[in-house]
Amino acid sequence: MSSELQQLYQQIILEHAxxxxxxxxxxxxxxxxxxxSHQLNPTCGDEITLRASVHSDGxxxxxxxxxxxxxxxxxxxxxxxxxxxxxxxxxxxxLMKLVDQFREVMRSRGSLEADEEILGDAAAFSGVSKxxxxxxxxxxxxxxxxxxxxxxx
Amino acid sequence: MPVVSTPTTLKHSAGAIDxxxxxxIRNDFPILNREVNGRPLVYLDSGAxxxxxxxxxxxxxxxxxxxxxxxxxxxxxxxxxxxxxxxAARETVAGxxxxxxxxxxxxxxxxxxxxxxxxxxSNATAGRGGEESEPFVLKQGDEIVVTEMEHHANLIPxxxxxxxTGATLTYLPVDDDGALQLERANTVITPQTxxxxxxxxSNVLGTxxxxxxxxxxxxxxxxxxxxxxxxxxPHLPVxxxxxxxxxxxFSGHKMLAPTGIGALYGKAELLxxxxxxxxxxxxxxxVTMEHAAYLPSPTRFEAGTQRISQAVALAAAVxxxxxxxxxxxxxxxxxxxxxxxxxxxxxxGIRVLGPGAGSERIGLAxxxxxxxxxxxxxxFLDDKGIAVRVGHHCAQPLHRRLGLIATTRASTYLYNTxxxxxxxxxxxxxxxxFFGVK
Numbered sequence: 045m046s047s048e049l050q051q052l053y054q055q056i057i058l059e060h061a062x063x064x065x066x067x068x069x070x071x072x073x074x075x076x077x078x079x080x081s082h083q084l085n086p087t088c089g090d091e092i093t094l095r096a097s098v099h100s101d102g103x104x105x106x107x108x109x110x111x112x113x114x115x116x117x118x119x120x121x122x123x124x125x126x127x128x129x130x131x132x133x134x135x136x137x138x139l140m141k142l143v144d145q146f147r148e149v150m151r152s153r154g155s156l157e158a159d160e161e162i163l164g165d166a167a168a169f170s171g172v173s174k175x176x177x178x179x180x181x182x183x184x185x186x187x188x189x190x191x192x193x194x195x196x197x
Numbered sequence: 198m199p200v201v202s203t204p205t206t207l208k209h210s211a212g213a214i215d216x217x218x219x220x221x222i223r224n225d226f227p228i229l230n231r232e233v234n235g236r237p238l239v240y241l242d243s244g245a246x247x248x249x250x251x252x253x254x255x256x257x258x259x260x261x262x263x264x265x266x267x268x269x270x271x272x273x274x275x276x277x278x279x280x281x282x283x284x285a286a287r288e289t290v291a292g293x294x295x296x297x298x299x300x301x302x303x304x305x306x307x308x309x310x311x312x313x314x315x316x317x318x319s320n321a322t323a324g325r326g327g328e329e330s331e332p333f334v335l336k337q338g339d340e341i342v343v344t345e346m347e348h349h350a351n352l353i354p355x356x357x358x359x360x361x362t363g364a365t366l367t368y369l370p371v372d373d374d375g376a377l378q379l380e381r382a383n384t385v386i387t388p389q390t391x392x393x394x395x396x397x398x399s400n401v402l403g404t405x406x407x408x409x410x411x412x413x414x415x416x417x418x419x420x421x422x423x424x425x426x427x428x429x430x431p432h433l434p435v436x437x438x439x440x441x442x443x444x445x446x447f448s449g450h451k452m453l454a455p456t457g458i459g460a461l462y463g464k465a466e467l468l469x470x471x472x473x474x475x476x477x478x479x480x481x482x483x484v485t486m487e488h489a490a491y492l493p494s495p496t497r498f499e500a501g502t503q504r505i506s507q508a509v510a511l512a513a514a515v516x517x518x519x520x521x522x523x524x525x526x527x528x529x530x531x532x533x534x535x536x537x538x539x540x541x542x543x544x545x546g547i548r549v550l551g552p553g554a555g556s557e558r559i560g561l562a563x564x565x566x567x568x569x570x571x572x573x574x575x576x577f578l579d580d581k582g583i584a585v586r587v588g589h590h591c592a593q594p595l596h597r598r599l600g601l602i603a604t605t606r607a608s609t610y611l612y613n614t615x616x617x618x619x620x621x622x623x624x625x626x627x628x629x630x631f632f633g634v635k
Contacts, residue, residue, distance in 0.1 A: 046578070
């Protein structure tokens, strides 16, 4: 086993791939703006449908629910699970920024060190950025959330 | 001046291929000496694309260094030489599959060859062929029949043809094990069937389909037969005349040649009656501002400057295969295929698609690993220098039918040893433990 492979499949990723936090599409709280997005990776058939809702209180907009269903490799499933845990109760615009930061690390081909302070458990995916063929797997849920949030506007 | 090298395997004995001979064969393939992720490359993805021997690479280089010119035009010496090697290549490749020279049309790949057929039908239906193209006219109520195991390349062009002409696309289903349900063929192939298109050997299941039986059924209803020979022509002896199909297609890059070249075989009387697909320079006789008249096959279907170096290289690949012997290559790959399946069946949590050990299959095996996605399997194997294909292998309907989304496929060729297969099997045995699946 190479260290790169261990780096890619960190224990936290393998665990999340089994736990699948947020799996199973749930109803959004009444009165909140809901958005949904379906994302597909045509090369392997991985797919995810993600639902997110935003609660508005004056100027404050926070994520009030996130749930998803889908199937795919351990990277895509773990990524959806980690995202579901992190996103709960986050401020909407902060969440959009987080998606951008995650994307930047993923696209860096290993040149960017993920900041654990900001990305939390999602920093475990930084090993994925060295495998260009797998970046789409890691991004699947994040792109879905981004689209769902835009739809929930 | 570089000399085109003779494959070192030329002096093969009449006996079966063994590991010793494969080790000699491997010397002809420079890429097989490289390392991947610090491990020697174990290349088991020839079903997707094969590697090139030095003789093929040099044939292409020699063409560019000595003869490069536009063919079938110009009177200078280089143009004559280029035309000669280009047409000689056609003769070689046509002879390889038992076709006459005017029955082999160059295409970019098998996908383009199938599209060529479908657009010829389409153009005939639009009235672009005169009386002789009447047999290719499709109308509402006509049926095009494929199978449920087709590669997307032998499915989507037919879907599109059906949409354009009003014909109906139907298919021969497969059973739970992926075998063609031949007992249903009589109800699927009907007097309305105008085209029967199917794969000779499945790129996922490894099965060889009963061409003779299917051709007989098509003949009974007067349907044209189109054979996808992508996984057969590179791996076993194929004689299109003996098979009596109307059309057959294959790709060069799956048979030791470069990308960008493939071929369409068609019976001469059919090709000469079909309207062209791509039109333009080189495929015409007389052109006015209003009309054009077309050359006979194969030139009729080769508009524009052609893939000359690739055709020359494909002929070199065919020479390499013939010198090794297609019977012998097939026998060796059958052995590797059986070793793959037998080994995979012994690993916990593995489901092999298609026929089990002991049943006929070509030298490939696609499989599902319970609890581990194919992408993860492929990544794990790549870390050990083992190259396999993961995904739906361009056969989504077949995977859906078998209750799967993505699988892993190992596919062999004449340059694979039994050690390659064993290294692969040992690695696959480590997949589920690594991902913590019991």
